[in-house]
């Protein structure tokens with residue numbers, strides 16, 4: 001049970017307070033609202049107060065004897081990290097394709113030859129829900145050990161309703177049984193199944209008429225995502241699927257301009273999508289339109305790194321006013337990593353983002369990308385008691401000392417779930 005927690009002696013307490021209404025853009029992405037020698041008071045799972053130690057202790061009315069005191073001991077304290085784009089629930093892995101890619105085969109060639117997403121779909125289709133659950137549960141433990149307290153999980157390894165539903169139900173159960181909060185996205189439009197290869201529009205009709213209504217009616221998803229890409233779904237097909245989802249109350253997300261420029265960013269802006277993801281090949285016009293429409297760019301530098309592709313132009317996007325979030329894109333084909341801290345390093349080293357912008361991109365902006373800006377993503381009164389403590393004295397060192405998992409302590413809903421780099425929770429509750 002979550003009781004009273006006091007986190008004291010933070011060298012830097014990064015609060016990001018005052019950004020719950022809208023994602024941060026431009027220079028405001030560096031507005032971290034840092035408190036030196038900060039203290040956080042958490043009560044019954046929610047943040048009561050975050051301020052200097054003096055200010056918090058002057059107002060503290062809880063029972064100090066009964067409180068759990070976490071001595072941050074000069075470490076960095078930030079909001080629990082949020083990963084807004086994962087393909088969490090799936091069967092198997094694809095290391096043999098990695099080997100093929102290292103010998104020159106391309107990601108899309110492998111997919112078009114029936115591998116890639118199709119290979120994972122056929123394994124996921126055969127897998128028992130218990131096995132999918134156990135594999136994803138283990139992955140969630142790894143995410144927690146890397147400081148992540150909330151993540152988004154997409155279906156998309158079925159491309160037929162029963163398997164899509166199985167993935168979403170497993171994600172729902174994981175949300176109930178693991179401390180990490182999981183936000184679900186339906187992604188029936190992840191690839192065109194072989195049997196529809198010659199008539200992709202019929203598959204689009206099937207998604208619109210059969211799958212989407214079920215995903216919405218059964219309350220299995222909150223978002224609807226499409227892989228809009230040359231050789232997968234055209235912008236027109238993507239538009240139809242996303243518009244149909246919106247009519248059913250599913251907010252639009254879009255895998256846009258990942259491999260080839262395809263006007264996915266423009267489409268996201270026209271549709272008022274909550275986010276457009278990848279954007280490695282987004283056009284200047286698309287970036288401008290995203291900024292005007294307030295579409296969040298979810299950038300996935302781990303994917304560019306692993307596919308040995310050019311990185312998204314984060315600098316241009318931020319300077320143009322696009323709110324940016326970052327994610328692992330955890331999946332077995334293009335980004336098999338749970339290390340959001342390493343993604344943060346890549347964002348600095350390969351996309352020109354500053355350490356301050358990176359913190360914003362994995363906290364408050366990531367929260368907005370999954371429509372949770374009012375509940376999580378900053379350390380301020382009334383928000384969930386989700387906190388990550390890194391074993392570094394300041395947020396710049398987190399990026400400077402790269403490739404290391406500095407996660408030391410994680411608190412979820414006011415419960416310590418990782419202590420001194422070890423998992424310590426007994427149940428989803430605590």
Ligand SMILES: N=CN[C@@H](CCC(=O)O)C(=O)O
Pocket residue numbers: 087116117120227255258303329331332333334335
């Ligand atoms: N590009 C589409 N979907 C995933 C990859 C899925 C896979 O290869 O299994 C992505 O976001 O990169």
Ligand SMILES: [Zn+2]
Pocket residue numbers: 085086087255329331
């Ligand atoms: Zn993805």
